[in-house]
Amino acid sequence: MAGQQPAVRRGPLARALGQMRQNLWLQGVAVSSLAVTLAIMFAYVNLGLNVYAALERLSTGASVMVVLEEDAAPERGAELARLAAAWPEVLSARFVPKDEALERFRQQLGSRSGLLEGLARNPLPDAVEVRLKPGAAPLMVLGNQLKGLAGVAEVVTSRPWLHQLERAADTALEVGAVLGALLFIGVVLVVANTVRLAVYVRRDDLEIMALVGASLGYMRRPFLWETSLQCLAAAMLAMLLVWGLLAYFSAPLTLPLGLETSRILAFNPVIIPPFILAALAAGLVGSWLGVGRALRMKVW
Amino acid sequence: MVILHGVSKHYPQRRRPALDDVSLHVPPGQFLFLTGPSGAGKTTFLRLLFGAALPSAGTIRVGGADLGRLSPRQIPRLRRKLGVIFQDFKLMPRLSVFENVALALRVAGVKSRDLVERVERALRQVGLDHLAEAQADSLSGGEQQRAAIARALAHQPALILADEPSGNLDPRNALEVMKLLVAAHARGATVILATHDPALLDMVHGARVAKLEAGRLEES
Ligand SMILES: Nc1ncnc2c1ncn2[C@@H]1O[C@H](COP(=O)(O)OP(=O)(O)O)[C@@H](O)[C@H]1O
Ligand SMILES: [Mg+2]
Numbered sequence: 317m318a319g320q321q322p323a324v325r326r327g328p329l330a331r332a333l334g335q336m337r338q339n340l341w342l343q344g345v346a347v348s349s350l351a352v353t354l355a356i357m358f359a360y361v362n363l364g365l366n367v368y369a370a371l372e373r374l375s376t377g378a379s380v381m382v383v384l385e386e387d388a389a390p391e392r393g394a395e396l397a398r399l400a401a402a403w404p405e406v407l408s409a410r411f412v413p414k415d416e417a418l419e420r421f422r423q424q425l426g427s428r429s430g431l432l433e434g435l436a437r438n439p440l441p442d443a444v445e446v447r448l449k450p451g452a453a454p455l456m457v458l459g460n461q462l463k464g465l466a467g468v469a470e471v472v473t474s475r476p477w478l479h480q481l482e483r484a485a486d487t488a489l490e491v492g493a494v495l496g497a498l499l500f501i502g503v504v505l506v507v508a509n510t511v512r513l514a515v516y517v518r519r520d521d522l523e524i525m526a527l528v529g530a531s532l533g534y535m536r537r538p539f540l541w542e543t544s545l546q547c548l549a550a551a552m553l554a555m556l557l558v559w560g561l562l563a564y565f566s567a568p569l570t571l572p573l574g575l576e577t578s579r580i581l582a583f584n585p586v587i588i589p590p591f592i593l594a595a596l597a598a599g600l601v602g603s604w605l606g607v608g609r610a611l612r613m614k615v616w
Numbered sequence: 617m618v619i620l621h622g623v624s625k626h627y628p629q630r631r632r633p634a635l636d637d638v639s640l641h642v643p644p645g646q647f648l649f650l651t652g653p654s655g656a657g658k659t660t661f662l663r664l665l666f667g668a669a670l671p672s673a674g675t676i677r678v679g680g681a682d683l684g685r686l687s688p689r690q691i692p693r694l695r696r697k698l699g700v701i702f703q704d705f706k707l708m709p710r711l712s713v714f715e716n717v718a719l720a721l722r723v724a725g726v727k728s729r730d731l732v733e734r735v736e737r738a739l740r741q742v743g744l745d746h747l748a749e750a751q752a753d754s755l756s757g758g759e760q761q762r763a764a765i766a767r768a769l770a771h772q773p774a775l776i777l778a779d780e781p782s783g784n785l786d787p788r789n790a791l792e793v794m795k796l797l798v799a800a801h802a803r804g805a806t807v808i809l810a811t812h813d814p815a816l817l818d819m820v821h822g823a824r825v826a827k828l829e830a831g832r833l834e835e836s
Contacts, residue, residue: 326715326718326722521708524706524707524719525719525723527666527668527700527706528695528696528700528719528720528723529692529693529694529695529696529698529720529723529724530692530719530723531692531723532688532689532692534722534723612688
Protein backbone atom coordinates (compact mmCIF):
# COMPACT_ATOMS: atom_id res chain seq x y z
CA MET A 317 0.00 0.00 0.00
CA ALA A 318 2.72 2.46 0.91
CA GLY A 319 4.49 1.36 -2.23
CA GLN A 320 1.80 2.73 -4.52
CA GLN A 321 2.08 6.32 -3.39
CA PRO A 322 2.64 8.76 -6.22
CA ALA A 323 6.29 9.44 -6.27
CA VAL A 324 6.63 12.94 -7.51
CA ARG A 325 5.49 15.10 -4.60
CA ARG A 326 5.30 14.44 -0.91
CA GLY A 327 4.44 17.66 0.83
CA PRO A 328 3.96 17.96 4.58
CA LEU A 329 0.20 17.30 4.36
CA ALA A 330 0.76 14.09 2.41
CA ARG A 331 3.40 13.03 4.92
CA ALA A 332 1.04 13.90 7.79
CA LEU A 333 -1.77 11.79 6.32
CA GLY A 334 0.69 8.96 5.72
CA GLN A 335 1.93 8.91 9.28
CA MET A 336 -1.60 9.34 10.68
CA ARG A 337 -2.81 6.27 8.77
CA GLN A 338 -0.05 4.22 10.32
CA ASN A 339 -1.22 4.91 13.86
CA LEU A 340 -4.97 5.04 14.07
CA TRP A 341 -5.05 4.34 17.80
CA LEU A 342 -2.84 7.36 18.35
CA GLN A 343 -5.38 9.45 16.42
CA GLY A 344 -8.11 8.08 18.67
CA VAL A 345 -6.20 8.95 21.83
CA ALA A 346 -5.32 12.42 20.57
CA VAL A 347 -8.74 13.35 19.25
CA SER A 348 -10.65 12.08 22.28
CA SER A 349 -8.45 13.77 24.86
CA LEU A 350 -8.55 16.97 22.84
CA ALA A 351 -12.31 16.70 22.41
CA VAL A 352 -12.88 16.45 26.16
CA THR A 353 -10.64 19.44 26.86
CA LEU A 354 -12.19 21.48 24.08
CA ALA A 355 -15.69 20.53 25.24
CA ILE A 356 -14.93 21.95 28.67
CA MET A 357 -13.66 25.13 27.08
CA PHE A 358 -16.61 25.36 24.72
CA ALA A 359 -19.20 24.71 27.43
CA TYR A 360 -17.51 27.25 29.64
CA VAL A 361 -17.47 30.01 27.04
CA ASN A 362 -20.98 29.14 25.91
CA LEU A 363 -22.44 29.28 29.42
CA GLY A 364 -20.40 32.30 30.37
CA LEU A 365 -21.68 34.30 27.43
CA ASN A 366 -25.27 33.20 28.07
CA VAL A 367 -25.12 34.18 31.73
CA TYR A 368 -23.60 37.49 30.80
CA ALA A 369 -26.33 38.11 28.22
CA ALA A 370 -28.96 37.19 30.81
CA LEU A 371 -27.50 39.61 33.32
CA GLU A 372 -27.51 42.30 30.70
CA ARG A 373 -31.13 41.62 29.88
CA LEU A 374 -31.90 41.85 33.57
CA SER A 375 -30.18 45.13 34.19
CA THR A 376 -31.69 46.81 31.15
CA GLY A 377 -35.05 45.17 31.69
CA ALA A 378 -38.15 46.60 33.36
CA SER A 379 -36.52 47.97 36.42
CA VAL A 380 -39.60 49.70 37.80
CA MET A 381 -43.00 48.13 37.96
CA VAL A 382 -45.87 50.52 38.63
CA VAL A 383 -48.73 48.37 39.90
CA LEU A 384 -52.19 49.86 39.28
CA GLU A 385 -55.06 49.77 41.69
CA GLU A 386 -57.38 46.95 40.99
CA ASP A 387 -60.24 49.09 39.78
CA ALA A 388 -58.13 51.42 37.66
CA ALA A 389 -59.27 51.74 34.06
CA PRO A 390 -56.96 50.54 31.27
CA GLU A 391 -56.98 54.10 29.89
CA ARG A 392 -55.43 55.28 33.14
CA GLY A 393 -52.66 52.71 32.63
CA ALA A 394 -51.87 54.03 29.15
CA GLU A 395 -51.90 57.59 30.48
CA LEU A 396 -49.52 56.72 33.31
CA ALA A 397 -47.19 55.09 30.79
CA ARG A 398 -47.15 58.31 28.71
CA LEU A 399 -46.50 60.36 31.84
CA ALA A 400 -43.61 58.18 32.98
CA ALA A 401 -42.06 58.08 29.50
CA ALA A 402 -41.73 61.86 29.58
CA TRP A 403 -39.28 61.78 32.47
CA PRO A 404 -35.66 62.21 31.46
CA GLU A 405 -34.27 59.17 33.29
CA VAL A 406 -36.85 56.90 31.71
CA LEU A 407 -35.91 54.96 28.59
CA SER A 408 -39.38 53.63 27.89
CA ALA A 409 -42.61 52.93 29.67
CA ARG A 410 -45.30 50.57 28.59
CA PHE A 411 -48.71 49.60 29.92
CA VAL A 412 -48.96 45.83 30.42
CA PRO A 413 -52.54 44.65 31.01
CA LYS A 414 -52.87 41.74 33.39
CA ASP A 415 -53.95 39.37 30.60
CA GLU A 416 -50.73 40.06 28.72
CA ALA A 417 -48.75 39.59 31.91
CA LEU A 418 -50.39 36.23 32.47
CA GLU A 419 -49.70 35.16 28.90
CA ARG A 420 -46.03 36.10 29.29
CA PHE A 421 -45.83 34.16 32.53
CA ARG A 422 -47.38 31.19 30.76
CA GLN A 423 -44.67 31.33 28.09
CA GLN A 424 -41.93 31.59 30.64
CA LEU A 425 -43.23 28.47 32.32
CA GLY A 426 -43.04 26.64 29.03
CA SER A 427 -44.04 23.03 29.40
CA ARG A 428 -45.03 23.66 32.99
CA SER A 429 -47.68 26.18 32.02
CA GLY A 430 -50.23 23.54 33.00
CA LEU A 431 -49.72 24.82 36.53
CA LEU A 432 -51.79 27.85 35.60
CA GLU A 433 -54.77 25.86 34.37
CA GLY A 434 -56.34 25.59 37.80
CA LEU A 435 -56.54 29.32 38.35
CA ALA A 436 -60.08 30.63 38.67
CA ARG A 437 -59.05 34.20 37.90
CA ASN A 438 -55.96 36.05 36.79
CA PRO A 439 -53.96 36.83 39.97
CA LEU A 440 -51.72 39.36 38.26
CA PRO A 441 -52.42 43.10 38.34
CA ASP A 442 -52.37 45.63 35.55
CA ALA A 443 -49.07 47.41 35.57
CA VAL A 444 -46.84 49.90 33.80
CA GLU A 445 -43.34 48.62 33.11
CA VAL A 446 -40.79 51.38 33.22
CA ARG A 447 -37.33 50.80 31.78
CA LEU A 448 -34.69 53.21 32.96
CA LYS A 449 -31.76 54.53 31.05
CA PRO A 450 -28.58 52.66 32.00
CA GLY A 451 -26.82 54.21 34.97
CA ALA A 452 -29.77 56.41 35.84
CA ALA A 453 -29.92 58.25 39.17
CA PRO A 454 -31.30 56.83 42.43
CA LEU A 455 -34.87 55.83 42.20
CA MET A 456 -36.32 57.00 45.47
CA VAL A 457 -37.47 60.32 44.07
CA LEU A 458 -38.90 58.85 40.92
CA GLY A 459 -40.53 56.05 42.87
CA ASN A 460 -42.19 58.42 45.27
CA GLN A 461 -43.40 60.64 42.48
CA LEU A 462 -44.90 57.67 40.69
CA LYS A 463 -46.52 56.43 43.86
CA GLY A 464 -48.22 59.81 44.35
CA LEU A 465 -50.12 59.58 41.07
CA ALA A 466 -53.77 58.66 40.99
CA GLY A 467 -54.57 54.99 40.35
CA VAL A 468 -51.15 53.71 41.46
CA ALA A 469 -51.26 51.04 44.15
CA GLU A 470 -47.58 50.31 44.52
CA VAL A 471 -44.16 50.90 42.93
CA VAL A 472 -41.82 47.94 42.88
CA THR A 473 -38.22 48.59 42.00
CA SER A 474 -35.25 46.33 41.74
CA ARG A 475 -32.74 48.97 40.86
CA PRO A 476 -30.61 49.18 44.03
CA TRP A 477 -29.48 45.60 43.91
CA LEU A 478 -29.31 45.70 40.12
CA HIS A 479 -26.39 48.04 40.59
CA GLN A 480 -24.72 45.40 42.65
CA LEU A 481 -25.62 42.84 40.03
CA GLU A 482 -23.91 44.90 37.37
CA ARG A 483 -20.81 45.19 39.46
CA ALA A 484 -20.89 41.46 40.09
CA ALA A 485 -21.29 40.85 36.36
CA ASP A 486 -18.22 42.95 35.62
CA THR A 487 -16.16 41.05 38.17
CA ALA A 488 -17.48 37.79 36.80
CA LEU A 489 -16.43 38.85 33.32
CA GLU A 490 -12.87 39.50 34.47
CA VAL A 491 -12.66 36.25 36.40
CA GLY A 492 -14.21 34.52 33.41
CA ALA A 493 -11.62 35.92 31.02
CA VAL A 494 -8.77 34.74 33.26
CA LEU A 495 -10.33 31.29 33.56
CA GLY A 496 -10.84 31.20 29.80
CA ALA A 497 -7.18 32.02 29.23
CA LEU A 498 -6.20 29.25 31.65
CA LEU A 499 -8.41 26.81 29.74
CA PHE A 500 -6.73 27.89 26.51
CA ILE A 501 -3.33 27.21 28.06
CA GLY A 502 -4.70 23.87 29.21
CA VAL A 503 -5.58 22.98 25.62
CA VAL A 504 -2.09 24.03 24.51
CA LEU A 505 -0.55 21.75 27.13
CA VAL A 506 -2.77 18.82 26.20
CA VAL A 507 -1.75 19.26 22.56
CA ALA A 508 1.92 19.61 23.44
CA ASN A 509 1.85 16.39 25.40
CA THR A 510 -0.14 14.55 22.76
CA VAL A 511 2.38 15.67 20.18
CA ARG A 512 5.24 14.44 22.31
CA LEU A 513 3.53 11.07 22.38
CA ALA A 514 3.24 11.23 18.59
CA VAL A 515 6.92 12.13 18.31
CA TYR A 516 7.80 9.25 20.60
CA VAL A 517 5.81 6.79 18.52
CA ARG A 518 7.64 7.96 15.39
CA ARG A 519 11.08 8.32 16.95
CA ASP A 520 12.64 5.77 14.58
CA ASP A 521 11.41 7.57 11.46
CA LEU A 522 12.44 10.92 12.90
CA GLU A 523 15.89 9.62 13.69
CA ILE A 524 16.28 8.57 10.06
CA MET A 525 15.06 11.92 8.79
CA ALA A 526 17.50 13.73 11.07
CA LEU A 527 20.36 11.51 9.91
CA VAL A 528 19.81 12.29 6.23
CA GLY A 529 19.72 15.99 7.03
CA ALA A 530 16.08 16.93 7.55
CA SER A 531 15.70 20.34 9.16
CA LEU A 532 13.62 20.80 12.29
CA GLY A 533 11.00 22.51 10.12
CA TYR A 534 10.82 19.58 7.69
CA MET A 535 10.18 17.22 10.59
CA ARG A 536 7.81 19.60 12.35
CA ARG A 537 5.47 20.48 9.48
CA PRO A 538 3.61 17.15 9.25
CA PHE A 539 3.00 17.33 12.99
CA LEU A 540 1.48 20.80 12.62
CA TRP A 541 -0.86 19.43 9.97
CA GLU A 542 -1.64 16.39 12.02
CA THR A 543 -2.50 18.45 15.09
CA SER A 544 -4.58 20.86 13.04
CA LEU A 545 -6.65 18.02 11.64
CA GLN A 546 -6.98 16.48 15.08
CA CYS A 547 -8.05 19.80 16.58
CA LEU A 548 -10.66 20.29 13.86
CA ALA A 549 -12.08 16.83 14.45
CA ALA A 550 -11.93 17.29 18.22
CA ALA A 551 -13.62 20.70 17.98
CA MET A 552 -16.50 19.18 16.00
CA LEU A 553 -16.82 16.38 18.54
CA ALA A 554 -16.66 18.85 21.42
CA MET A 555 -19.42 20.99 19.95
CA LEU A 556 -21.60 17.96 19.33
CA LEU A 557 -21.01 16.86 22.89
CA VAL A 558 -21.84 20.24 24.37
CA TRP A 559 -24.84 20.67 22.09
CA GLY A 560 -26.15 17.28 23.17
CA LEU A 561 -25.60 17.91 26.86
CA LEU A 562 -27.22 21.33 26.71
CA ALA A 563 -30.21 20.01 24.82
CA TYR A 564 -30.54 17.30 27.42
CA PHE A 565 -30.35 19.61 30.43
CA SER A 566 -32.17 22.65 29.17
CA ALA A 567 -35.66 21.84 30.46
CA PRO A 568 -37.56 25.12 30.39
CA LEU A 569 -37.51 26.38 33.92
CA THR A 570 -37.84 29.93 35.05
CA LEU A 571 -35.50 30.96 37.81
CA PRO A 572 -36.09 34.01 40.02
CA LEU A 573 -35.70 37.36 38.23
CA GLY A 574 -37.03 35.86 35.01
CA LEU A 575 -33.74 34.09 34.25
CA GLU A 576 -34.70 31.16 32.13
CA THR A 577 -32.53 28.06 32.25
CA SER A 578 -33.37 27.24 28.66
CA ARG A 579 -31.79 30.51 27.57
CA ILE A 580 -28.75 30.11 29.79
CA LEU A 581 -28.25 26.53 28.63
CA ALA A 582 -28.88 27.42 25.00
CA PHE A 583 -26.28 26.37 22.42
CA ASN A 584 -24.78 29.58 21.18
CA PRO A 585 -23.83 29.20 17.48
CA VAL A 586 -22.20 32.62 17.39
CA ILE A 587 -19.16 31.24 19.16
CA ILE A 588 -18.55 28.37 16.71
CA PRO A 589 -16.16 30.20 14.35
CA PRO A 590 -14.06 31.84 17.08
CA PHE A 591 -14.06 28.57 18.97
CA ILE A 592 -12.71 26.63 15.98
CA LEU A 593 -10.09 29.31 15.42
CA ALA A 594 -9.09 29.18 19.08
CA ALA A 595 -8.87 25.39 18.95
CA LEU A 596 -6.65 25.57 15.85
CA ALA A 597 -4.50 28.27 17.39
CA ALA A 598 -4.06 26.28 20.59
CA GLY A 599 -3.28 23.21 18.47
CA LEU A 600 -0.62 24.97 16.41
CA VAL A 601 1.04 26.59 19.42
CA GLY A 602 1.00 23.33 21.38
CA SER A 603 2.26 21.32 18.42
CA TRP A 604 5.02 23.78 17.64
CA LEU A 605 6.25 23.77 21.22
CA GLY A 606 5.77 20.03 21.71
CA VAL A 607 7.66 18.93 18.59
CA GLY A 608 10.41 21.45 19.19
CA ARG A 609 10.94 20.27 22.73
CA ALA A 610 10.76 16.59 21.90
CA LEU A 611 13.16 16.87 18.96
CA ARG A 612 15.65 19.24 20.54
CA MET A 613 16.21 16.82 23.39
CA LYS A 614 17.53 14.38 20.80
CA VAL A 615 20.68 14.94 18.77
CA TRP A 616 21.02 11.53 17.13
CA MET B 617 38.22 16.35 3.61
CA VAL B 618 38.26 15.35 7.29
CA ILE B 619 40.65 16.75 9.87
CA LEU B 620 40.63 15.79 13.54
CA HIS B 621 42.93 17.50 15.95
CA GLY B 622 43.37 16.29 19.54
CA VAL B 623 39.83 14.95 19.68
CA SER B 624 38.58 13.29 22.87
CA LYS B 625 35.13 12.11 23.75
CA HIS B 626 33.99 11.38 27.29
CA TYR B 627 30.55 9.94 27.88
CA PRO B 628 28.92 10.90 31.16
CA GLN B 629 29.29 8.21 33.82
CA ARG B 630 32.16 6.57 31.93
CA ARG B 631 35.57 6.64 33.53
CA ARG B 632 37.56 5.94 30.38
CA PRO B 633 37.18 8.14 27.31
CA ALA B 634 35.62 6.57 24.20
CA LEU B 635 38.13 8.56 22.13
CA ASP B 636 41.41 9.74 23.55
CA ASP B 637 43.40 12.54 21.87
CA VAL B 638 42.76 11.43 18.30
CA SER B 639 44.35 13.38 15.44
CA LEU B 640 43.85 12.38 11.82
CA HIS B 641 43.87 13.90 8.35
CA VAL B 642 41.81 12.23 5.63
CA PRO B 643 42.53 13.87 2.25
CA PRO B 644 39.88 13.96 -0.47
CA GLY B 645 39.52 10.74 -2.45
CA GLN B 646 40.90 8.47 0.23
CA PHE B 647 39.39 5.11 1.25
CA LEU B 648 39.99 4.76 4.99
CA PHE B 649 39.32 1.66 7.03
CA LEU B 650 38.73 2.39 10.69
CA THR B 651 39.32 -0.90 12.45
CA GLY B 652 39.56 -2.13 15.99
CA PRO B 653 37.69 -4.43 18.31
CA SER B 654 34.17 -3.82 19.45
CA GLY B 655 34.08 -0.99 21.96
CA ALA B 656 37.21 0.66 20.58
CA GLY B 657 35.37 3.86 19.69
CA LYS B 658 34.69 3.45 15.95
CA THR B 659 31.00 4.35 16.13
CA THR B 660 31.76 7.28 18.40
CA PHE B 661 34.33 8.49 15.86
CA LEU B 662 31.79 8.44 13.01
CA ARG B 663 29.02 9.99 15.11
CA LEU B 664 31.29 12.94 15.79
CA LEU B 665 31.81 13.38 12.05
CA PHE B 666 28.12 13.70 11.21
CA GLY B 667 27.30 15.88 14.17
CA ALA B 668 25.36 13.32 16.23
CA ALA B 669 27.66 13.98 19.17
CA LEU B 670 30.03 16.74 20.20
CA PRO B 671 33.67 16.17 21.13
CA SER B 672 34.71 16.81 24.72
CA ALA B 673 37.98 18.28 23.48
CA GLY B 674 39.72 19.00 20.19
CA THR B 675 38.52 20.28 16.82
CA ILE B 676 36.89 18.51 13.90
CA ARG B 677 36.67 19.84 10.37
CA VAL B 678 34.51 18.12 7.78
CA GLY B 679 34.58 19.46 4.24
CA GLY B 680 35.93 22.76 5.50
CA ALA B 681 33.34 23.27 8.22
CA ASP B 682 34.45 23.44 11.86
CA LEU B 683 31.89 21.26 13.62
CA GLY B 684 32.49 22.99 16.92
CA ARG B 685 31.18 26.21 15.40
CA LEU B 686 28.10 24.83 13.70
CA SER B 687 24.76 25.98 15.05
CA PRO B 688 22.01 23.38 15.49
CA ARG B 689 20.45 24.72 12.28
CA GLN B 690 23.60 24.02 10.30
CA ILE B 691 23.91 20.38 11.32
CA PRO B 692 21.21 19.27 8.83
CA ARG B 693 23.03 21.13 6.05
CA LEU B 694 26.25 19.31 6.91
CA ARG B 695 24.45 15.95 6.86
CA ARG B 696 23.01 16.63 3.42
CA LYS B 697 26.57 16.72 2.10
CA LEU B 698 27.38 13.31 3.60
CA GLY B 699 26.24 9.80 2.86
CA VAL B 700 25.90 7.74 6.03
CA ILE B 701 25.42 3.96 6.07
CA PHE B 702 24.65 1.88 9.16
CA GLN B 703 24.82 -1.71 10.21
CA ASP B 704 21.04 -1.75 10.78
CA PHE B 705 20.21 0.04 7.47
CA LYS B 706 17.89 2.59 9.08
CA LEU B 707 15.24 2.55 6.38
CA MET B 708 11.69 3.73 6.93
CA PRO B 709 10.00 0.32 7.02
CA ARG B 710 6.57 1.37 5.73
CA LEU B 711 7.78 3.47 2.82
CA SER B 712 8.71 2.17 -0.61
CA VAL B 713 12.33 1.77 -1.60
CA PHE B 714 11.84 4.72 -3.93
CA GLU B 715 10.58 6.95 -1.10
CA ASN B 716 13.40 5.90 1.19
CA VAL B 717 15.96 6.95 -1.36
CA ALA B 718 13.99 10.07 -2.28
CA LEU B 719 14.01 11.17 1.36
CA ALA B 720 17.66 12.18 1.16
CA LEU B 721 16.79 14.46 -1.77
CA ARG B 722 13.49 15.78 -0.45
CA VAL B 723 15.04 17.03 2.80
CA ALA B 724 17.46 18.98 0.62
CA GLY B 725 14.58 20.50 -1.33
CA VAL B 726 15.18 18.65 -4.63
CA LYS B 727 12.00 18.79 -6.71
CA SER B 728 9.96 16.54 -8.99
CA ARG B 729 11.66 15.62 -12.27
CA ASP B 730 15.17 16.01 -11.04
CA LEU B 731 14.29 13.92 -8.00
CA VAL B 732 12.82 11.00 -9.95
CA GLU B 733 15.83 10.93 -12.23
CA ARG B 734 18.34 10.93 -9.42
CA VAL B 735 16.51 8.30 -7.37
CA GLU B 736 16.30 6.04 -10.39
CA ARG B 737 19.98 6.47 -11.14
CA ALA B 738 20.93 5.63 -7.54
CA LEU B 739 18.68 2.56 -7.60
CA ARG B 740 20.29 1.40 -10.85
CA GLN B 741 23.72 1.82 -9.31
CA VAL B 742 22.85 -0.62 -6.52
CA GLY B 743 20.82 -2.89 -8.80
CA LEU B 744 17.48 -2.28 -7.12
CA ASP B 745 15.55 -0.50 -9.88
CA HIS B 746 13.16 -3.45 -10.17
CA LEU B 747 12.21 -3.12 -6.47
CA ALA B 748 11.60 0.63 -6.44
CA GLU B 749 7.94 0.30 -5.47
CA ALA B 750 8.42 -2.49 -2.92
CA GLN B 751 7.86 -1.65 0.71
CA ALA B 752 11.22 -1.41 2.46
CA ASP B 753 10.47 -3.98 5.16
CA SER B 754 9.58 -6.58 2.54
CA LEU B 755 13.19 -6.67 1.33
CA SER B 756 15.95 -9.09 2.35
CA GLY B 757 18.81 -7.80 4.49
CA GLY B 758 21.15 -7.47 1.53
CA GLU B 759 18.54 -5.62 -0.50
CA GLN B 760 17.79 -3.30 2.41
CA GLN B 761 21.44 -2.40 2.76
CA ARG B 762 21.65 -1.74 -0.98
CA ALA B 763 18.63 0.54 -0.67
CA ALA B 764 20.34 2.34 2.19
CA ILE B 765 23.46 2.73 0.07
CA ALA B 766 21.36 4.09 -2.78
CA ARG B 767 19.97 6.65 -0.32
CA ALA B 768 23.49 7.57 0.77
CA LEU B 769 24.63 7.94 -2.85
CA ALA B 770 21.55 9.67 -4.31
CA HIS B 771 22.80 13.20 -3.66
CA GLN B 772 26.34 12.32 -4.73
CA PRO B 773 28.09 13.16 -1.48
CA ALA B 774 31.80 13.86 -1.46
CA LEU B 775 32.16 11.96 1.83
CA ILE B 776 30.65 8.57 2.69
CA LEU B 777 30.65 7.29 6.28
CA ALA B 778 29.85 3.61 6.78
CA ASP B 779 29.55 1.98 10.20
CA GLU B 780 29.87 -1.82 9.95
CA PRO B 781 27.84 -1.74 6.70
CA SER B 782 28.18 -5.49 6.21
CA GLY B 783 27.87 -6.42 9.87
CA ASN B 784 24.39 -7.90 9.48
CA LEU B 785 24.95 -9.57 6.12
CA ASP B 786 26.12 -12.95 4.86
CA PRO B 787 29.49 -13.04 3.02
CA ARG B 788 27.98 -12.81 -0.46
CA ASN B 789 25.91 -9.72 0.38
CA ALA B 790 28.84 -8.28 2.32
CA LEU B 791 30.96 -8.55 -0.80
CA GLU B 792 28.19 -6.90 -2.81
CA VAL B 793 28.10 -3.97 -0.39
CA MET B 794 31.87 -3.59 -0.47
CA LYS B 795 31.79 -3.51 -4.29
CA LEU B 796 29.24 -0.69 -4.21
CA LEU B 797 31.37 1.35 -1.82
CA VAL B 798 34.47 0.76 -3.91
CA ALA B 799 32.54 1.89 -6.98
CA ALA B 800 31.46 5.07 -5.21
CA HIS B 801 35.07 5.62 -4.24
CA ALA B 802 36.12 5.13 -7.84
CA ARG B 803 33.64 7.85 -8.85
CA GLY B 804 35.54 10.21 -6.57
CA ALA B 805 34.00 9.97 -3.11
CA THR B 806 36.03 9.90 0.07
CA VAL B 807 35.04 6.84 2.12
CA ILE B 808 35.52 6.15 5.82
CA LEU B 809 34.44 2.63 6.70
CA ALA B 810 34.41 1.35 10.28
CA THR B 811 34.63 -2.38 10.80
CA HIS B 812 35.88 -4.90 13.32
CA ASP B 813 36.20 -7.48 10.52
CA PRO B 814 39.78 -7.73 9.17
CA ALA B 815 38.55 -9.80 6.21
CA LEU B 816 37.15 -6.67 4.60
CA LEU B 817 40.53 -4.95 4.41
CA ASP B 818 41.71 -7.12 1.54
CA MET B 819 38.72 -6.24 -0.59
CA VAL B 820 39.92 -2.69 -1.28
CA HIS B 821 43.25 -2.14 -2.96
CA GLY B 822 45.28 0.81 -1.83
CA ALA B 823 43.09 1.58 1.13
CA ARG B 824 44.50 3.22 4.22
CA VAL B 825 43.96 1.48 7.55
CA ALA B 826 43.72 3.23 10.89
CA LYS B 827 43.26 1.19 14.04
CA LEU B 828 41.45 2.27 17.16
CA GLU B 829 42.36 0.56 20.42
CA ALA B 830 40.44 1.65 23.51
CA GLY B 831 39.94 5.09 22.08
CA ARG B 832 43.51 5.64 20.88
CA LEU B 833 44.45 5.78 17.21
CA GLU B 834 47.30 3.72 15.74
CA GLU B 835 48.07 3.78 12.05
CA SER B 836 49.52 0.74 10.35
N1 LIG C 1 25.92 6.80 24.25
C1 LIG C 1 26.89 6.27 25.01
N2 LIG C 1 26.89 6.47 26.36
C2 LIG C 1 27.87 5.96 27.11
N3 LIG C 1 28.88 5.25 26.65
C3 LIG C 1 28.94 5.00 25.33
C4 LIG C 1 27.95 5.50 24.44
N4 LIG C 1 28.26 5.11 23.19
C5 LIG C 1 29.40 4.40 23.30
N5 LIG C 1 29.80 4.34 24.57
C6 LIG C 1 31.01 3.68 25.06
O1 LIG C 1 32.11 4.19 24.35
C7 LIG C 1 33.01 3.15 24.01
C8 LIG C 1 33.18 3.10 22.52
O2 LIG C 1 31.94 2.66 21.93
P1 LIG C 1 31.71 2.64 20.37
O3 LIG C 1 32.10 3.96 19.82
O4 LIG C 1 30.34 2.19 20.11
O5 LIG C 1 32.76 1.53 19.91
P2 LIG C 1 32.72 0.60 18.63
O6 LIG C 1 31.83 1.21 17.60
O7 LIG C 1 34.17 0.57 18.20
O8 LIG C 1 32.28 -0.73 19.05
C9 LIG C 1 32.43 1.89 24.61
O9 LIG C 1 33.05 1.67 25.85
C10 LIG C 1 30.99 2.19 24.78
O10 LIG C 1 30.48 1.48 25.87
MG1 LIG D 1 30.22 0.36 16.57
